[in-house]
Amino acid sequence: xxxxxxxxxxxxxxxxxxxxxxxxxxxxxxxxxxxxxxxxxxxxxxxxxxxxxxxxxxxxxxxxxxxxxxxxxxxxxxxxxxxxxxxxxxxxxxxxxxxxxxxxxxxxxxxxxxxxxxxxxxxxxxxxxxxxxxxxxxxxxxxxxxxxxxxxxxxxxxxxxxxxxxxxxxxxxxxxxxxxxxxxxxxxxxxxxxxxxxxxxxxxxxxxxxxxxxxxxxxxxxxxxxxxxxxxxxxxxxxxxxxxxxxxxxxxxxxxxxxxxxxxxxxxxxxxxxxxxxxxxxxxxxxxxxxxxxxxxxxxxxxxxxxxxxxxxxxxxxxxxxxxxxxxxxxxxxxxxxxxxxxxxxxxxxxxxxxxxxxxxxxxxxxxxxxxxxxxxxxxxxxxxxxxxxxxxxxxxxxxxxxxxxxxx
Amino acid sequence: xxxxxxxxxxxxxxxxxxxxxxxxxxxxxxxxxxxxxxxxxxxxxxxxxxxxxxxxxxxxxxxxxxxxxxxxxxxxxxxxxxxxxxxxxxxxxxxxxxxxxxxxxxxxxxxxxxxxxxxxxxxxxxxxxxxxxxxxxxxxxxxxxxxxxxxxxxxxxxxxxxxxxxxxxxxxxxxxxxxxxxxxxxxxxxxxxxxxxxxxxxxxxxxxxxxxxxxxxxxxxxxxxxxxxxxxxxxxxxxxxxxxxxxxxxxxxxxxxxxxxxxxxxxxxxxxxxxxxxxxxxxxxxxxxxxxxxxxxxxxxxxxxxxxxxxxxxxxxxxxxxxxxxxxxxxxxxxxxxxxxxxxxxxxxxxxxxxxxxxxxxxxxxxxxxxxxxxxxxxxxxxxxxxxxxxxxxxxxxxxxxxxxxxxx
Numbered sequence: 001x002x003x004x005x006x007x008x009x010x011x012x013x014x015x016x017x018x019x020x021x022x023x024x025x026x027x028x029x030x031x032x033x034x035x036x037x038x039x040x041x042x043x044x045x046x047x048x049x050x051x052x053x054x055x056x057x058x059x060x061x062x063x064x065x066x067x068x069x070x071x072x073x074x075x076x077x078x079x080x081x082x083x084x085x086x087x088x089x090x091x092x093x094x095x096x097x098x099x100x101x102x103x104x105x106x107x108x109x110x111x112x113x114x115x116x117x118x119x120x121x122x123x124x125x126x127x128x129x130x131x132x133x134x135x136x137x138x139x140x141x142x143x144x145x146x147x148x149x150x151x152x153x154x155x156x157x158x159x160x161x162x163x164x165x166x167x168x169x170x171x172x173x174x175x176x177x178x179x180x181x182x183x184x185x186x187x188x189x190x191x192x193x194x195x196x197x198x199x200x201x202x203x204x205x206x207x208x209x210x211x212x213x214x215x216x217x218x219x220x221x222x223x224x225x226x227x228x229x230x231x232x233x234x235x236x237x238x239x240x241x242x243x244x245x246x247x248x249x250x251x252x253x254x255x256x257x258x259x260x261x262x263x264x265x266x267x268x269x270x271x272x273x274x275x276x277x278x279x280x281x282x283x284x285x286x287x288x289x290x291x292x293x294x295x296x297x298x299x300x301x302x303x304x305x306x307x308x309x310x311x312x313x314x315x316x317x318x319x320x321x322x323x324x325x326x327x328x329x330x331x332x333x334x335x336x337x338x339x340x341x342x343x344x345x346x347x348x349x350x351x352x353x354x355x356x357x358x359x360x361x362x363x364x365x366x367x368x369x370x371x372x373x374x375x376x377x378x379x380x381x382x383x384x385x386x387x388x389x390x391x392x393x394x395x396x397x398x399x400x401x402x403x404x405x406x407x408x409x
Numbered sequence: 410x411x412x413x414x415x416x417x418x419x420x421x422x423x424x425x426x427x428x429x430x431x432x433x434x435x436x437x438x439x440x441x442x443x444x445x446x447x448x449x450x451x452x453x454x455x456x457x458x459x460x461x462x463x464x465x466x467x468x469x470x471x472x473x474x475x476x477x478x479x480x481x482x483x484x485x486x487x488x489x490x491x492x493x494x495x496x497x498x499x500x501x502x503x504x505x506x507x508x509x510x511x512x513x514x515x516x517x518x519x520x521x522x523x524x525x526x527x528x529x530x531x532x533x534x535x536x537x538x539x540x541x542x543x544x545x546x547x548x549x550x551x552x553x554x555x556x557x558x559x560x561x562x563x564x565x566x567x568x569x570x571x572x573x574x575x576x577x578x579x580x581x582x583x584x585x586x587x588x589x590x591x592x593x594x595x596x597x598x599x600x601x602x603x604x605x606x607x608x609x610x611x612x613x614x615x616x617x618x619x620x621x622x623x624x625x626x627x628x629x630x631x632x633x634x635x636x637x638x639x640x641x642x643x644x645x646x647x648x649x650x651x652x653x654x655x656x657x658x659x660x661x662x663x664x665x666x667x668x669x670x671x672x673x674x675x676x677x678x679x680x681x682x683x684x685x686x687x688x689x690x691x692x693x694x695x696x697x698x699x700x701x702x703x704x705x706x707x708x709x710x711x712x713x714x715x716x717x718x719x720x721x722x723x724x725x726x727x728x729x730x731x732x733x734x735x736x737x738x739x740x741x742x743x744x745x746x747x748x749x750x751x752x753x754x755x756x757x758x759x760x761x762x763x764x765x766x767x768x769x770x771x772x773x774x775x776x777x778x779x780x781x782x783x784x785x786x787x788x789x790x791x792x793x794x795x796x797x798x799x800x801x802x803x804x805x806x807x808x809x810x811x812x813x814x815x816x817x818x
Contacts, residue, residue, distance in 0.1 A: 058744070059740060059743040060742075060743040060749045060751075061739045061740055061742070061751045062743070088736075090736070090740075091736060091768065092767075092768075093752065093767050125736070126736025127736050127768040235740060236736075236740050313722065313809075313813070314813055317812075317813030317814045318813065320810065321814030326536065327497075327499065327500060328535075330470045330535075331499075331535065331644060331645050333469075334468040334469040334471070334645065335467070335468050335469075339469070340470060341469075342469075342500050355500075355536070358500070358501075359500060359501075359536035359537070396810060397814075398807050401726055401729065401806060401809075401810060402807075404722070404723055404726030404727065404730070405726045405727065405729045405806075
């Protein structure tokens with residue numbers, strides 16, 4: 001499995017409105033604490049409509065907007081996606097469901113769309129009723145922004161504890177025409193496999209049938225967002241939305257062939273980069289860690305092993321301390337469902353070879369220096385087969401504890 | 410399931426040598442950093458022999474002494490248990506196996522026992538060859554201590570990052586005679602279900618057949634050590650040893666009947682209290698948390714739910730911040746294999762009712778005060794069935810990160 005996308009990304013990404021067929025708007029409704037430049041309502045609009053697909057949290061306590069958006073995704077078409085930050089609209093009962101539906105209705109009215117084609121998402125505090133007076137007004141304003149100049153930043157409206165805005169974009173030639181895939185995402189804590197308190201919005205001007213979009217997104221999410229863990233915690237609201245305006249490129253009508261392959265590669269590159277950006281911005285994180293497991297009995301085993309390492313609090317603390325602690329790494333794999341034989345395994349952390357069938361001598365000072373970086377590879381070769389997988393995670397620091405002990409209900 | 414043992418414990422516990430048929434010794438061999446009063450070799454001796462049982466880590470990267478002791482346990486008899494701290498003798502290859510065997514041989518020679526009846530355990534750094542010169546000398550000294558006055562503290566020899574010594578004891582009348590069960594344990598980090606970097610030694614003067622001991626220990630471990638999680642990390646060395654000298658009480662030959670029931674209750678009380686002491690002394694912990702789940706579809710479901718809550722970094726950070734964050738609690742259960750219906754569930758943290766089919770209003774200041782305690786109950790009623798389970802955990806603090814970022818390979 002490649003460690004990084006093979007397709008080159010556009011440096012710095014693109015705003016979603018940089019893709020043909022999409023416009024964006026945002027507003028401040030007063031759901032988040034007021035501070036300069038803060039935004040808490042976002043609108044993504046496809047004036048000409050779009051085919052659509054999405055993946056959602058598997059949490060049984062999923063939020064009302066997730067239930068709403070699942071139905072939109074099932075129909076395969078969307079002309080807008082609206083969201084608010086500051087309130088997750090989760091565990092809010094029947095009123096929460098009515099509020100999610102109303103958010104779609106308000107946007108539909110403002111944009112001249114059908115409510116059934118409006119994705120809804122929320123992120124923030126769980127269990128607090130939505131202040132719909134504020135949401136309604138903010139949503140209206142954001143829609144006006146989207147239909148006009150769209151100056152306010154959608155990427156900023158979706159942020160919660162994120163420290164940086166995250167976007168990624170990729171262009172690829174298909175049948176003599178250039179198609180663009182661009183995405184933005186938010187999320188930095190409560191991040192776990194199978195998508196977790198994160199929202200991602202990905203748009204493309206390619207023309208892709210809904211069921212093909214669905215197949216492509218599932219495949220890419222499995223190799224990106226589902227290989228991402230900050231703290232092993234799935235959330236109530238996680239959603240990845242994908243919309244295709246169809247304004248460029250030839251029609252992609254089946255999940256096979258060269259055109260599909262190229263589109264898939266671009267989508268995967270964008271998803272993978274967004275996932276890595278989330279890990280890098282993990283709550284309190286000082287470094288991004290690519291956990292690469294090779295030589296596993298199967299890909300499934302490799303995934304279990306990579307996940308166990310990426311979720312190990314002990315490994316993550318050691319990485320914060322710049323310690324290539326192979327003992328904790330092998331121990332984490334040993335407790336997972338993946339097959340491990342310590343007399344065969346090999347471990348390398350940040351380029352420092354620390355274990356190869358047995359512990360290797362290494363210079364602790366040089367190792368500490370090698371691990372004092374913003375991004376590193378943690379490579380494990382199990383030497384039991386051909387299975388491989390990569391997980392993305394970050395270190396566990398005082399900052400994580402601080403953020404999560406002080407962020408109150 | 411009862412939240413606390415029904416049998417009263419002896420306040421402060423007993424030293425293992427306080428039980429008929431057992432003597433203890435300890436020594437400082439120089440495996441741990443020298444400081445006043447430090448010990449790193451321990452010997453528990455049953456001069457007249459004992460029946461024995463044990464449970465061990467399920468980690469595939471288990472340490473050499475675990476392999477050795479598994480064989481001893483399978484034979485059902487032990488006359489000594491020796492251990493060292495400061496070095497785990499894990500991932501040390503064939504030399505590690507020879508070293509574990511030699512530890513048994515040295516103790517057997519010094520105590521006039523058979524090596525095949527000597528349990529061996531190690532705890533400390535993984536992957537470092539044992540300094541057998543030091544171990545041999547220290548072991549000899551500890552055996553001499555055990556055969557003599559046994560003044561040095563076995564409980565202190567087994568400690569690593571523990572801040573306090575942990576012991577528990579219980580007495581019960583069986584057939585007109587009093588039997589005693591006493592245990593000591595170590596462990597404060599890398600603690601997870603299915604036993605994790607912890608060692609526990611439990612002795613009794615009851616006369617119990619090996620296969621009955623095994624059944625009893627498995628039952629009790631499942632309700633104590635296997636319901637304990639500090640950081641979800643299983644270790645390479647975890648072991649719980651149980652030895653019965655048979656010097657008091659009637660013979661217990663089958664796992665049924667009133668005598669067995671009383672013995673089991675005493676053993677369970679000791680195991681449960683030791684497990685709770687470990688959680689209370691969790692690395693960096695400021696509080697012990699009893700996660701009680703009731704109303705689950707089954708006991709297995711209750712266990713999954715309690716484990717998910719007890720292992721949630723987000724819940725544990727919230728408890729450190731004295732925040733009864735039911736959103737994180739329900740979200741953790743929602744991501745587990747346990748069935749959850751948020752419209753039925755009830756959550757109470759530290760006596761503060763925070764959720765009952767829907768969020769409840771509560772005074773944050775009063776809640777913060779209620780949670781600012783050394784021990785609290787986190788009660789969840791899923792209202793889906795009759796399944797229940799209790800897990801023991803602690804909060805996640807700056808201290809945990811500090812210990813585990815600074816403790817180096």
